[in-house]
Amino acid sequence: MHKFATSLRRLTADGDKIGRCSRRWFSQLPQRQLPETADVSAGAPIIPPFDYSPPAYVGPTADEILRKRKEFLSPSMFYLYKKPLNVVHGKMQYLFDENGRRYLDGFGGIATVNCGHCHPDVVQAIINQITTIQHSTILYLNHCIADFAAALAAKMPGDLKVVFFTNSGTEANELAMMIARLYTGCQDMISLRNAYHGNAAGTMGVTAQSNWKFNIVQNGVHHAMNPDPYRGVFGADGEKYAKDIDDLIQFGTSGHVAGFIFEAIQGVGGIVELAPNYLPHAYNSIKKAGGLVIADEVQSGFARTGTNFWGFQNQGIVPDIVTMAKGIGNGIPLGAVVTTPEIAKVLTRRSYFNTFGGNPVCTAAGHAVLKVIERENLQENAHVVGSYLKQRLIALKDKHEIIGDVRGRGLILGVELVTDRKLKTPAKTEILEIMDMMKDLGVLVGKGGFYGNVFRITPPLCFTKEDADFLVDAMDYSMSKL
Amino acid sequence: MAVHRIITNRKTFNCFVNTKWVSNLSSVRWFSSVQPPELPPFDYQPVPYNGPLADQVFEKRKKYLGPSLFHYYQKPLNIVEGKMQYLFDEKGRRYLDAFAGIVTVSCGHCHPEILRAIEEQNKLLQHATTIYLHHAIADFAEGLAAKMPGNLKVVYFVNSGTEANELAMLMARLYSGNLGMIGLRNAYHGGSAGTIGLTALNTWKYPIQQGEIHHVVNPNPYRGVFGSDASLYAQDVQDHIDHGTSGRVAGFISETIQGVGGAVELAPGYLKLVYEMVRKAGGVCIADEVQTGFGRTGSHYWGFQTQDVIPDIVTMAKGIGNGLPLGAVVTTPEIAQVMAQKIQFNTFGGNPVCSAGGLAVLKVLDKENRQKHCADVGSHLITRLKNLQQKFDIIGDVRGRGLMVGIELVTNYKDKTPAKAETAVLFEKLRELGVLVGKGGLHGNVFRIKPPMCFNKDDADFLVDALDYSISKL
Numbered sequence: 001m002h003k004f005a006t007s008l009r010r011l012t013a014d015g016d017k018i019g020r021c022s023r024r025w026f027s028q029l030p031q032r033q034l035p036e037t038a039d040v041s042a043g044a045p046i047i048p049p050f051d052y053s054p055p056a057y058v059g060p061t062a063d064e065i066l067r068k069r070k071e072f073l074s075p076s077m078f079y080l081y082k083k084p085l086n087v088v089h090g091k092m093q094y095l096f097d098e099n100g101r102r103y104l105d106g107f108g109g110i111a112t113v114n115c116g117h118c119h120p121d122v123v124q125a126i127i128n129q130i131t132t133i134q135h136s137t138i139l140y141l142n143h144c145i146a147d148f149a150a151a152l153a154a155k156m157p158g159d160l161k162v163v164f165f166t167n168s169g170t171e172a173n174e175l176a177m178m179i180a181r182l183y184t185g186c187q188d189m190i191s192l193r194n195a196y197h198g199n200a201a202g203t204m205g206v207t208a209q210s211n212w213k214f215n216i217v218q219n220g221v222h223h224a225m226n227p228d229p230y231r232g233v234f235g236a237d238g239e240k241y242a243k244d245i246d247d248l249i250q251f252g253t254s255g256h257v258a259g260f261i262f263e264a265i266q267g268v269g270g271i272v273e274l275a276p277n278y279l280p281h282a283y284n285s286i287k288k289a290g291g292l293v294i295a296d297e298v299q300s301g302f303a304r305t306g307t308n309f310w311g312f313q314n315q316g317i318v319p320d321i322v323t324m325a326k327g328i329g330n331g332i333p334l335g336a337v338v339t340t341p342e343i344a345k346v347l348t349r350r351s352y353f354n355t356f357g358g359n360p361v362c363t364a365a366g367h368a369v370l371k372v373i374e375r376e377n378l379q380e381n382a383h384v385v386g387s388y389l390k391q392r393l394i395a396l397k398d399k400h401e402i403i404g405d406v407r408g409r410g411l412i413l414g415v416e417l418v419t420d421r422k423l424k425t426p427a428k429t430e431i432l433e434i435m436d437m438m439k440d441l442g443v444l445v446g447k448g449g450f451y452g453n454v455f456r457i458t459p460p461l462c463f464t465k466e467d468a469d470f471l472v473d474a475m476d477y478s479m480s481k482l
Numbered sequence: 483m484a485v486h487r488i489i490t491n492r493k494t495f496n497c498f499v500n501t502k503w504v505s506n507l508s509s510v511r512w513f514s515s516v517q518p519p520e521l522p523p524f525d526y527q528p529v530p531y532n533g534p535l536a537d538q539v540f541e542k543r544k545k546y547l548g549p550s551l552f553h554y555y556q557k558p559l560n561i562v563e564g565k566m567q568y569l570f571d572e573k574g575r576r577y578l579d580a581f582a583g584i585v586t587v588s589c590g591h592c593h594p595e596i597l598r599a600i601e602e603q604n605k606l607l608q609h610a611t612t613i614y615l616h617h618a619i620a621d622f623a624e625g626l627a628a629k630m631p632g633n634l635k636v637v638y639f640v641n642s643g644t645e646a647n648e649l650a651m652l653m654a655r656l657y658s659g660n661l662g663m664i665g666l667r668n669a670y671h672g673g674s675a676g677t678i679g680l681t682a683l684n685t686w687k688y689p690i691q692q693g694e695i696h697h698v699v700n701p702n703p704y705r706g707v708f709g710s711d712a713s714l715y716a717q718d719v720q721d722h723i724d725h726g727t728s729g730r731v732a733g734f735i736s737e738t739i740q741g742v743g744g745a746v747e748l749a750p751g752y753l754k755l756v757y758e759m760v761r762k763a764g765g766v767c768i769a770d771e772v773q774t775g776f777g778r779t780g781s782h783y784w785g786f787q788t789q790d791v792i793p794d795i796v797t798m799a800k801g802i803g804n805g806l807p808l809g810a811v812v813t814t815p816e817i818a819q820v821m822a823q824k825i826q827f828n829t830f831g832g833n834p835v836c837s838a839g840g841l842a843v844l845k846v847l848d849k850e851n852r853q854k855h856c857a858d859v860g861s862h863l864i865t866r867l868k869n870l871q872q873k874f875d876i877i878g879d880v881r882g883r884g885l886m887v888g889i890e891l892v893t894n895y896k897d898k899t900p901a902k903a904e905t906a907v908l909f910e911k912l913r914e915l916g917v918l919v920g921k922g923g924l925h926g927n928v929f930r931i932k933p934p935m936c937f938n939k940d941d942a943d944f945l946v947d948a949l950d951y952s953i954s955k956l
Contacts, residue, residue: 055606059617060617060620060621062615064617064620065615065616065617065620066615068620068621068623068624069615069619069620069623071624071635072620072623072624072626072627072635072636072637073612073619073620073623073636073637073638073832074636074637074638074818074821074822074826075636075815075818075819075821075822076818076821076822076823076824076825076826077612077826077827078613078825079612079613079614079615080613080614084614084615085614085615086614086615086616086617087607087610087614087615087616088606088607088616088617089606089607090606090607090608090610095607095610095614109609109610109611109829110611110613110829112609112611112829113608113609117607117608117609118604118605118606118607118608123604123605123608126604127601127604130592130597130600130601131592131597132529132562132563132564132592133561133562133563133564133569133591133592134564134587134591134592134804134805134806135583135586135587135591135804135805135806136561136564136569136583137583137584137586138543138547138551138552138553139552139553139554139584140553140554140558140559140560140561140569141536141539141540141543141553141558141559141560141561142539142560142561142562143533143534143538143539143542143560143562145543145547146534146539146542146543146546146547147534147542149542149543149546149547150542150545150546152546153546161545161546162546162547162548163546163547163548164547164548166642167641167642167645167807167830168640168641168642168645168828168829168830168831169829170645170828171641171642171644171645171674174674174675174676175674177675178674178675178678178688178690181675181690182688182689182690187691199649199826199827199828200645200648200649200652200674200676201648201651201652201675201676201693202674202675202676204652211824211825212824212825212827213824214652214656214821214823214824214826215656215823216652216655216656217661217693219691219693220691325829325830326829330608330609331608331609331830331833332608332609332807332830332835333641333806333807333808333830333833333836334807341548341549344548344549344550345548345549345550347548347550347688348549348550349688349689350684350685350686350687350688351550351552351685351686352550352673352688353673353686354642354644354673355583355584355586355642355643355799355800356586356641356642356799356805356806356807357642358547359805359807361805362807446613
């Protein structure tokens with residue numbers, strides 16, 4: 001496949017005849033105009049072939065939608081690209097716009113669509129369940145929630161086997177924080193600067209990037225120094241960063257804390273993998289202060305890191321509480337909190353209830369996702385393809401000065417762009433241009449980091465080496481055109 | 483009604499034990515208490531169930547879902563299939579669903595048009611987020627905004643009522659620049675740390691920090707100290723503002739008919755008075771329509787309209803998607819502008835499938851005239867229940883409107899002592915007869931009748947007859 005793709009690229013050297021042919025073959029363009037593309041001049045990389053034609057789209061156009069969005073939706077709702085993209089259909093690792101043009105989805109709906117868009121098994125599981133019963137609540141029994149909880153627990157180490165279902169990562173983290181505070185009787189929560197954990201009042205407190213924090217009362221939250229190997233003052237020395245936790249506890253709290261919450265690889269923060277050896281030390285400090293350790297696996301979970309199922313497993317600790325969402329249901333609104341039976345008891349003090357949480361359809365989808373990940377060896381694929389992709393990106397770094405750092409693991413990768421490698425000045429405007437050029441070439445990636453200068457590459461885990469090549473080639477091509 | 487006067491107590495009634503009375507004027511029916519009533523017919527066979535049975539599921543739940551997970555009934559009911567207003571257990575037995583998964587299944591279980599919309603969208607795109615465009619979220623937002631009065635037309639999509647109320651609270655505090663929120667005692671607004679503060683029923687409140695919340699006297703016509711006198715209750719709000727706050731507040735939030743609190747409809751005229759006080763103190767008014775929205779009250783599309791007010795923020799969930807995990811906050815462009823200061827993002831919120839489902843719900847409810855239907859069936863139901871109240875002292879109060887009805891049970895009609903044990907017994911009896919209702923109120927002594935809106939008069943009759951039969955057997 002790889003050879004075929006490269007030879008195809010070479011063939012396009014003499015005009016883009018073949019490029020146009022393959023585009024026509026793979027996308028239906030009956031009544032609509034040809035897809036508008038930027039330059040598809042000689043040498044531009046070509047999207048890997050995909051034996052699938054999307055159905056024709058006859059719905060509202062991008063402009064109509066944008067107008068309605070401006071009128072009826074939040075004014076703070078943003079979109080990517082100068083000319084926002086109307087994504088109407090998805091199939092595995094590809095997305096299609098209103099003109100039927102295919103794009104490589106390098107972002108996965110923000111690390112969410114792990115199995116692939118409209119994965120047949122997941123869609124079937126949803127349709128089977130939705131035609132049986134969508135919703136009844138846990139007031140009645142239904143096997144879906146129980147089966148999925150058991151399957152999820154089976155993926156957990158240690159004594160982590162009690163599951164609470166929610167509808168989002170925010171709800172999961174809110175619940176985790178409440179559990180920690182109730183269990184310990186303490187209020188103080190510690191999170192890392194640059195973290196993202198959610199948008200409700202409590203989670204907004206532990207979220208630690210000013211862009212995402214409204215001016216509200218933050219109760220008992222302490223933001224520890226981020227063990228950022230690239231930008232952090234201690235480089236990759238995890239232990240040095242961990243001392244900041246001790247410091248915060250000794251001076252900023254009563255000496256006892258409710259807990260510590262972290263992402264093994266910070267997502268919104270720009271794919272920052274915590275410095276090696278950081279977590280075990282942080283874990284000890286928190287334990288000494290009687291706190292619980294909460295692993296936010298919303299982005300790093302469900303095989304995405306390739307080496308392990310959960311991000312925290314790459315860091316050598318077993319947390320007390322694990323939260324998850326995003327990839328758990330391949331895009332269906334679902335979240336979960338997993339903890340130990342002992343800690344779970346704390347919620348028996350009162351009644352805790354979540355109306356939609358654990359409904360038959362979402363749990364059936366979640367269960368299907370676990371099966372797909374296993375059957376299709378997605379973790380292995382994430383590891384193999386991810387490592388390959390990372391290698392190619394590192395090679396690209398040698399070619400382009402603008403790449404300051406390449407990091408991450410498996411299929412949660414980040415490429416940080418800087419205008420000056422020594423000063424690490426964020427390339428805030430350049431990244432937007434490159435991102436737009438890549439989109440014109442047919443590659444969609446995400447953006448993150450405090451300065452918005454990090455490409456986030458978190459595609460569906462069925463991503464192939466050919467896709468990886470296409471992505472890197474598109475990035476290469478775009479950077480060359482800057 | 484002459485019929486009522488004859489049958490004022492069980493003793494007199496037993497003389498008529500084998501008689502059926504049908505009145506043209508109020509469709510009063512009296513079933514014999516010898517034979518249990520029968521479910522209305524339903525031309526549908528459930529799919530034979532081959533999955534895990536109740537005991538197995540229950541064991542797994544205990545093991546993997548934590549000890550805090552509760553359930554209805556001594557012997558928990560394994561619900562495996564649903565169709566319109568009926569549910570089926572593992573044996574294929576049909577039940578009348580009078581609770582709709584807690585006021586959630588608005589159109590009916592597995593309503594074909596909703597299913598079609600969901601399935602079609604599922605095959606195209608489940609999720610991409612709002613960083614890209616998609617028509618479903620825009621169309622649905624437009625559809626929702628069209629149902630709103632005043633300047634309420636900016637929609638935020640979230641995944642639950644809890645998330646919606648969290649966001650509403652955030653908006654109120656940011657917009658007003660004040661911190662204090664006012665909520666009603668007996669309210670329920672969510673299960674997250676923030677909304678637990680607003681929720682005002684001790685069984686649901688964990689001992690955590692609540693932030694600045696002032697819980698005011700509940701304008702409860704049945705149990706409240708001021709009866710139905712809205713102005714006296716409203717004065718309590720002014721009192722709290724004057725003495726418990728800086729004089730400025732962030733906002734006020736309420737349900738129009740309290741759900742978890744036991745279908746308590748706020749004393750008439752209350753919201754008008756309170757909204758004015760709150761706005762004078764710089765606060766915004768939030769209407770929690772999670773349970774009362776979408777025509778359920780029969781008289782109006784939104785609960786707050788029954789109180790003749792226009793809030794600044796409206797939150798909704800539950801019925802909005804017929805069971806899809808979906809919630810929304812609708813507010814004015816003015817308030818929305820304040821939210822534009824920072825990034826406000828919800829990964830799953832407004833996803834194509836839920837938006838398509840939500841839009842289908844709006845269309846179905848309109849096409850099937852569900853609001854009017856709720857008014858018709860609801861008044862029939864309430865009338866029959868009020869008649870039943872004449873017959874049984876245990877029925878302390880019958881309240882609500884449309885298909886949002888509460889029946890409060892008491893052991894002493896005058897003292898209004900909650901009949902907790904009897905409610906539990908009747909709850910089980912109803913299940914045995916094939917009627918699944920909900921329970922609520924701080925003391926768990928209120929039956930909540932909030933079925934899918936396709937519930938019809940025959941279903942209502944069956945429900946009342948079953949209740950009649952069960953109470954007779956107490």
